[in-house]
Amino acid sequence: MQPYELTATEASALIAAKELSCEELARSTLARIAERDPIVKAWSYVDEDLVIRRARELDKTPALSPLHGLTFGVKDVIETYDMPTQQNSALYEGHQSGQDAACVAVVRHSGALVVGKTDTVEFASGGRMAATRNPHNLAHTPGGSSSGSGAAVGDKQVQLAFGTQTGGSHIRPAAYNGIYGIKPTHGAVSREGAKLYSATLDTIGWYGRCVEDLQLVADAFQLLGRDLAQPVALKGLKVGLCRAPAWDQADGYARAALMTAARRLEAAGAIVTELVLPEPFNGLDDAQHSVMFGEGRAAFLPELLGPKRGLLHKHFLDIVNNAREITPQKLVAAYDLAAECRRAFDGLFGADLDVVLTPSCTGEPPEGYTSSGNPVFNAMWTLLHVPCVGIPVGKSPKNLPLGVQLIGPRFSDLQLLQIAHACAPAIHENNTLGTIEI
Template identity: 60%
Template sequence: MEPCFLTAAEAAAQIRDGKLTSETLIRSCIARIEARDPQVKAWLHLDKAKAIAAAREVDKHPVKGPLHGLPFGVKDMIDTADMPTTYNSPVFQGHRPSRDAACVGVARLSGAVILGKTDTVEFAAGGRRAATRNPKNLAHTPGGSSSGSGAAVGDRQVPLAFGTQTGGSHIRPASFNGIYGLKPTWGSVSREGAKQYSNMLDTIGWYGRSVADLSLVASAFRLHDVGALTTPDLTTLKVAACRTPYWGKIEPAGEKAFDLACDRLRQAGVTVTELTLPEPFGGLFDAQHTIMMGEGRASFLDAALEFGDRLHQDFRDRAENKLGITPAQLIAAYDLAAECRRAFEALYADFDVVLTPAAPGEAPEGSYNTGDHVFNAMWTLLHVPCLGIPCTTGPIGLPVGVQIVAPRFDDARLLAMGEVLAPVIDLETPQYRPEA
């Protein structure tokens, strides 16, 4: 097997055992990129020579961290000191930050080799879309705004990559590209050095191709209790299947994935119950939008003042508060979110984890429509950790996933549950097939 097809956890084990070098892995990823990325267009910046040199340097030292020697992609709205950070914006071409974002620094200091910058929706917010295409079908979107990161991991061009989520920009691309994604608890990973859209919502996460990959990165970020919990017995788990108040937006492929996941869990001996959320939760989608757009006013005001007509109309509209969002509306949205956070966590007395859709269905056709975040927005606003798991394919053969959700700062237990639930839910990914 070419090293680029190894999961991050598999590659890390081989590097630890002296069976693989970082340079060999990086060269394999670069060869894959050269073969595939002219069509997929996942990367905005790639310095092959620098990546190989960094890998050689890593190979000179004993394993010093959980990400030792592993290639990592960085969404191009997250700062890197040695590469441009353009935000996929015409007004920031050639922008060179002087310092790595905090998350990039943690990855490097945990042994990762930063391979390059992946394409994104402009400022991870609006404006122009990424050039990236879905590697499973180039006529379709990989999702947004973490377009390049999702596609690069899905296409085996890199084993790990950072994404971000303000509405549904991390978990939705995981579903569309048939990969695993962790959106950690809000505030558990520093956002310093990442372009801000909404202070209340922005969350940095990461993609991999197994739950073990996600746990590897979580250990580098010192998420509370990661690696310290015992993997639960499958038959002791109680899973609450939640269609959410927005079930009317589900598509046949999304409904199939949700029902399949529930059926597979029941057949494996898991207790699956139905969860209907209380009535106030029906207002969370609108509340998330109000907060996102209201806080976006402050986030893009400086750029609107500096660049004027050169800045995309999307961001000038936010800065000018074209939606007319009032302080009273923002306060009401904040208060609803606080009320629902407490109410949601009180429900966990009756179950261990929530299972819910990750996206309405398959990735839409075209690049401009990056998909609907209706099955993500409420979870982002609730600040809870979300773990995206591949499940099946839809009628045109594109991936459709689900997600599991836990209370705030229960990321470690979510990952431990994911280790036993994913092999039951995901019968498409090779390492989880019974015959593999």
């Protein structure tokens, strides 16, 4: 096995035991990127000399945390002091702020090795699509807007990577690329230094190749509830099978993935019951759109007023010019509905419910590169501010990964990761990606 093939958790143990150097891992990673990126196109910026120099410095430094020397990709809407942050926009070509975003600073101060910037849909919103291809089937999208981060981890070009989610930009690419991802509770991780789209919705998340990888990063962020999270037994775990209001938009593969995951959990001893959300939840997808586009007007106004406004994609002109006719009344109603449903959702958990199991996408990744997929199975959860963990289930006959997500109440992130740790071996068939037929 080559070093780049190691999970973050495996590499962390070897580095701690002095059986693998940071430079060895870095060189193996860069060789994998050189081999694969010409066709997968996950990266917008990599400086090989810089990566090697940093790795050598890490080898001279006592380990700061289990993240020491592990390879990290950063979505190119998140600031890095030593690399450009171009946001896939002609307005920001070559832009370098000279500062790390808060999330990047946390992992750097923990010893992680930032390899480069991963391609993204423009401003993590719309307009220009990323150049990235799905590494499992190059004719299909890897999802977005965290396109490059999802593909880089899914193609073993990097062990860990940051993504962001305003609608479905993080969990959906996890499903499309056959990897694990966490979208934490909104506000649990600082989004300072990432391009603002919607203050109510924007959330920083990360990808890994197993739940343990996600937990390594969660530990670095010192998430709330560290003293409360406990290991979970799968036998007797109470799982709510939630088809969600958008079930009619799920293709046969999305439905098969969800029901396959449910059957596997039941076979392993979990108690799976149908969960039907109260009627007000049916309006959350529309409410999320109102909040996202309503707040997006202010976020993209500076770009519209700037001297390079002619380079701005029409998608952003429409947002700023309120083409969707978001009224003050509609925006207030969306905020109020979200507040009502957040309280109601948190209240579902307790004696009869430990975790929610629901689709993470509408099914197979779309063919072509003009769409990064439909976020309808993510947007409502983003608006609810709840933590979500994406877990692979299998692949379609086209070799396209399929996934599901586990969801808990607000600020249960660490306990949700414990639940995911218990569920993943059953859902993911001990980390093998079997083919799912419909």
